[in-house]
Structures are given as structure tokens and as C-alpha cells.
Amino acid sequence: MNEPKMICCVCGFQQAEGVFSSRIAPVSCAYCKSCSEKGAEPYDVLVTRVAHLMLLQPGYELSPRLEHVKQVTLEISGITEEKFLKDVEIRRTDLSGN
Numbered sequence: 001m002n003e004p005k006m007i008c009c010v011c012g013f014q015q016a017e018g019v020f021s022s023r024i025a026p027v028s029c030a031y032c033k034s035c036s037e038k039g040a041e042p043y044d045v046l047v048t049r050v051a052h053l054m055l056l057q058p059g060y061e062l063s064p065r066l067e068h069v070k071q072v073t074l075e076i077s078g079i080t081e082e083k084f085l086k087d088v089e090i091r092r093t094d095l096s097g098n
């Protein structure tokens with residue numbers, strides 16, 4: 001057996017179970033069991049998703065489901081809420097082309 005080892009896109013260190021569709025964006029990523037069970041998403045995917053929603057809907061507030069994804073993702077990635085909001089703002093500016 002010579003299975004290729006894939007690293008989880010969310011935590012970046014555990015071996016992934018496989019590649020699955022993201023629950024929040026039309027992309028596929030490798031998830032390990034623990035991140036998948038918690039419902040976490042790759043940080044970058046989350047930032048882009050939230051930035052996109054804010055762009056479409058000014059004053060957008062995260063749905064309870066997305067809020068949960070955000071909480072677990074930030075926890076696993078070790079990223080603060082403050083840094084997350086900054087990254088969303090940067091991404092939003094990129095997306096809007098300004």
C-alpha cells in the first residue's frame with residue numbers, strides 16, 4: 001500500500017481523511033476527521049465567503065451556522081476575531097476591485 005498522504009487544509013498538520021466539498025463555498029478541500037466533525041473550514045475559504053457576503057449585502061451579519069463555522073475555524077487556526085475582521089476587510093476590498 002502506498003497511500004498518498006494529504007494534510008488537512010484547516011489545521012494544517014493532521015492527516016486528512018480525504019477531499020470533500022466545503023460546506024460554505026463551492027470548493028473542495030482536504031479535511032481531517034477532527035476538523036470535519038467540528039465543522040471547521042479552511043481559514044481562507046471562510047474569509048472569502050464572509051467578505052463576499054458582506055459585499056453582496058452591506059451590514060451583513062453572520063448566520064448562526066456561519067458564526068459556528070467561524071468560531072471553530074478561528075479556534076483551530078489560532079486566529080483572533082480582530083485579525084479575522086481585518087482579513088475580511090482586506091479581502092472585501094480586493095473583491096470589490098477598489
Ligand SMILES: [Zn+2]
Pocket residue numbers: 008009010011012013014031032033034035036
Ligand atoms: Zn484538520
